[in-house]
Amino acid sequence: MQDFLELAVSATASGCVYGLIALAYLLMIRPTGIINFAVGEWAMVAAFGGYVLLTQHELPYPLGMGIVLAFMLLVGWVTERIAVRPLVEKGAGVLAPILALLGVLVITREIISVSFPPDPLPVPFAVDIQYYKYFVIGITLAVFVAAWLFFEKTVWGRSFEAVALNRRAAALMGINLSRVTAFSFAGGAAVAGLGGLLVAPNISAHYLMGVPLAIQGFTALVIGGVGRVEGALLGGLLLAFAEQFTIRYAPIPGGFAQGVPLLFLMIFLIMRPTGLLKARA
Amino acid sequence: MQASILEVRGLSKRFGGLTAVSELAFEVREGEILGMIGPNGAGKSTTFNLIAGTYPASSGEIVFKEASILGLAPHQIARRGILRTFQHNRPFEGMPVIDNVLVGAHRLFTKNSHAEEAVRRSRAEELIEFVGLGGLAAADVGTLSFGQGRLLEIARALAGEPRLILFDEPAAGLAPAELDRLAEIIRGIAARGIAVLLIEHDMHFLLPLAHRVVVLNFGAKIADGLPDEIRRDPAVMDAYLGSHAAHS
Amino acid sequence: MRWLGAFLVLSGAAFLLGDYHNDVYRKMLLWVTLALGYNFLFGICGQVSFSHFAFYGIGAYSVVILLFQLHVPLPLAILLGVAVCIVVALAVAIPATRLEGFYLALATLALAQLFVVLLNEGGDITGGTGGIANYRLPAMLGLQIRGPWYTGVIVFLLLLTLWVLVKLDRSWFGRACRAVRDNPEAAAAMGIDVARTRVAAFTLTSALAGVAGMVYAFVDNTVNPPIFGLENAFLLLFMVIVGGSGRHAGAVIGAVLLFLLPFWLSPLVGHHHVLVFGVLMLAAILLQPKGLIGLWDQCRHRFSR
Numbered sequence: 001m002q003d004f005l006e007l008a009v010s011a012t013a014s015g016c017v018y019g020l021i022a023l024a025y026l027l028m029i030r031p032t033g034i035i036n037f038a039v040g041e042w043a044m045v046a047a048f049g050g051y052v053l054l055t056q057h058e059l060p061y062p063l064g065m066g067i068v069l070a071f072m073l074l075v076g077w078v079t080e081r082i083a084v085r086p087l088v089e090k091g092a093g094v095l096a097p098i099l100a101l102l103g104v105l106v107i108t109r110e111i112i113s114v115s116f117p118p119d120p121l122p123v124p125f126a127v128d129i130q131y132y133k134y135f136v137i138g139i140t141l142a143v144f145v146a147a148w149l150f151f152e153k154t155v156w157g158r159s160f161e162a163v164a165l166n167r168r169a170a171a172l173m174g175i176n177l178s179r180v181t182a183f184s185f186a187g188g189a190a191v192a193g194l195g196g197l198l199v200a201p202n203i204s205a206h207y208l209m210g211v212p213l214a215i216q217g218f219t220a221l222v223i224g225g226v227g228r229v230e231g232a233l234l235g236g237l238l239l240a241f242a243e244q245f246t247i248r249y250a251p252i253p254g255g256f257a258q259g260v261p262l263l264f265l266m267i268f269l270i271m272r273p274t275g276l277l278k279a280r281a
Numbered sequence: 282m283q284a285s286i287l288e289v290r291g292l293s294k295r296f297g298g299l300t301a302v303s304e305l306a307f308e309v310r311e312g313e314i315l316g317m318i319g320p321n322g323a324g325k326s327t328t329f330n331l332i333a334g335t336y337p338a339s340s341g342e343i344v345f346k347e348a349s350i351l352g353l354a355p356h357q358i359a360r361r362g363i364l365r366t367f368q369h370n371r372p373f374e375g376m377p378v379i380d381n382v383l384v385g386a387h388r389l390f391t392k393n394s395h396a397e398e399a400v401r402r403s404r405a406e407e408l409i410e411f412v413g414l415g416g417l418a419a420a421d422v423g424t425l426s427f428g429q430g431r432l433l434e435i436a437r438a439l440a441g442e443p444r445l446i447l448f449d450e451p452a453a454g455l456a457p458a459e460l461d462r463l464a465e466i467i468r469g470i471a472a473r474g475i476a477v478l479l480i481e482h483d484m485h486f487l488l489p490l491a492h493r494v495v496v497l498n499f500g501a502k503i504a505d506g507l508p509d510e511i512r513r514d515p516a517v518m519d520a521y522l523g524s525h526a527a528h529s
Numbered sequence: 530m531r532w533l534g535a536f537l538v539l540s541g542a543a544f545l546l547g548d549y550h551n552d553v554y555r556k557m558l559l560w561v562t563l564a565l566g567y568n569f570l571f572g573i574c575g576q577v578s579f580s581h582f583a584f585y586g587i588g589a590y591s592v593v594i595l596l597f598q599l600h601v602p603l604p605l606a607i608l609l610g611v612a613v614c615i616v617v618a619l620a621v622a623i624p625a626t627r628l629e630g631f632y633l634a635l636a637t638l639a640l641a642q643l644f645v646v647l648l649n650e651g652g653d654i655t656g657g658t659g660g661i662a663n664y665r666l667p668a669m670l671g672l673q674i675r676g677p678w679y680t681g682v683i684v685f686l687l688l689l690t691l692w693v694l695v696k697l698d699r700s701w702f703g704r705a706c707r708a709v710r711d712n713p714e715a716a717a718a719m720g721i722d723v724a725r726t727r728v729a730a731f732t733l734t735s736a737l738a739g740v741a742g743m744v745y746a747f748v749d750n751t752v753n754p755p756i757f758g759l760e761n762a763f764l765l766l767f768m769v770i771v772g773g774s775g776r777h778a779g780a781v782i783g784a785v786l787l788f789l790l791p792f793w794l795s796p797l798v799g800h801h802h803v804l805v806f807g808v809l810m811l812a813a814i815l816l817q818p819k820g821l822i823g824l825w826d827q828c829r830h831r832f833s834r
Contacts (some may be wrong), residue, residue: 035631103767104811110803215638218635222635266620355714356716359717372711373715380704383704384704387701437719
């Protein structure tokens, strides 16, 4: 029972990280329809930011975290400016920015791999390791509550959706499209970065950590459905529980656990393509 | 009287709590131009999409050539011989005009032979000529004007040799001179023995063109008859004037 | 006749090259073969997939395992290898292409990741992280094909792939693929089964990649996990985009250029040529969406006037 509880807490903590990555996707998909696979790399960048500020320069955790997240806002904003907006303005459809962002993904990873040694680099825990999982869960819940309030309760959040549903109508309603797009990318980068920073102490900062996170986060999104913010968290939790319990109780090598997202993805695509929660009408 | 090719009976469509189309019944006869009009939000587009298979119907029956097509996917409906145009032109942008038209002939290809391809290609060229895009067969679709794009939509649908062709507001966005040309083409299509179902907001375009007219309002049929009868029908004028008054 | 000429020229070249250059040449030909198949899937059918290189690996591993672990005769091993590719491709594509959007991209990304994991964890069957080495192509009809003669096999594979793809591209199937790429809804309205077209294109090109993988297995006479990683899947995408997606010539140009680029760049940037690839690909999408082949067309147009 003790064992089971411990496992449940650690699965919840991983699920929170997947949920944050899923939320980062969601922030950008809602207003633009663009699936940005570079969110995994953004998480990776933030993890390296954590290494530089917290490990090398030994800044206090809240200060280091604040700087990293501010930097991520900037990264998201710049990315939107360079790789997304020119294409949106050309009316190039949704595929071109997705591909451009794949280019950004590779460029980001290569810059990190050029700038840092290839070994996994340590990032410190925010609080005592014993309580760290609860710290992750708490921060994630706070972010999700904020995101939920933003989308449900503010005019700004609702305008995100208006843009997604009908860009022309949104333009008529006086919603500033390019500003919404810019904010969604900045916000997406910050949320993905938070996910990366939170997971970094457990898995260390490494330049190849991005793609698995990108896959897990998107799987969580598919499970939860893009219709609702809380779906992202639910999807992340479900995926993490499935992964951890498979590793713990199924007689297969740990590496195979990486197959769990794929399996889940396929099952959900076949059985429930709209995700677990129904979108609001 | 000609036999009917498409029969719609008791067709309803609800979106959540909203009933977009209710208990609709009408038929399209061989070789005729049936016009369907109604003010904005009357359920014309929904009806169109139910026949084309874009939405599943909530209840009712749609029979084409004596077989039910209810619940079929859009591509299955197209294969049975119902082809459509789109209100907002949807060309295949990476292909020249001729290939766009050839895609319309997709359902007719039976084997992979040069002879078949050649026949279809010369047929597609005829159709490009027929709709008035002669000389543009090799052009990039991006270079076409909006009106030419609409003509391409028509040539593409005709390439599939449909028994019934569905027009979704073909007059929308066209200049007056283009409208005359469009009416002429639609008459030419009916003259080839192809049944036409024409959904249109613009009465002035539709009434001189259609053989018979169905009028919708609030998702239900309010009138059905010859264009002259429709012109004199007070209920129709009410629906149109009433809605215009309400909108302006 | 033109095909025969191309075969003679391309395979004849192998006899003029030394061992090292012959090796580079063969790998370039394989990359061109893969890029051609990927161009059909991505450039012509409009599907973003990351598993093309994994299928190359599945083909290579299947044939080696079947031949040397299970001792299946070569022709049967080839057929079974193709069958494995087809089954895996169908299992991924049927659920993932039912929906609009980029589910295939994600599913194939996960598949490509999983494939490498399976290779590493596969124990004796896959040889684990070290892979399988020290085997040789079995003799056929008493003949042992080796050296430049094996380059001829690769040239044959390349031309066969190109021939199949050109034929398909010019048929109603190729047109249906382009229609699905440009506007799925309009394609469906013309009677095209969008999902089936996508599944067919994905399965076919994956099988072609698998066959290329089988040929590759006897180029280095070793197969190991790092060769089939996700990096190369990205590289394929970049090759097609930089060269000009949707055009066979574009795929060839992109593959040759991006394959050779590291050889010229390595004195300048060492092993970080991938960074250059990323920048090139981003530049192509932003500035020249039709790729190098589109640039070439523009130049030709200007000079012919």
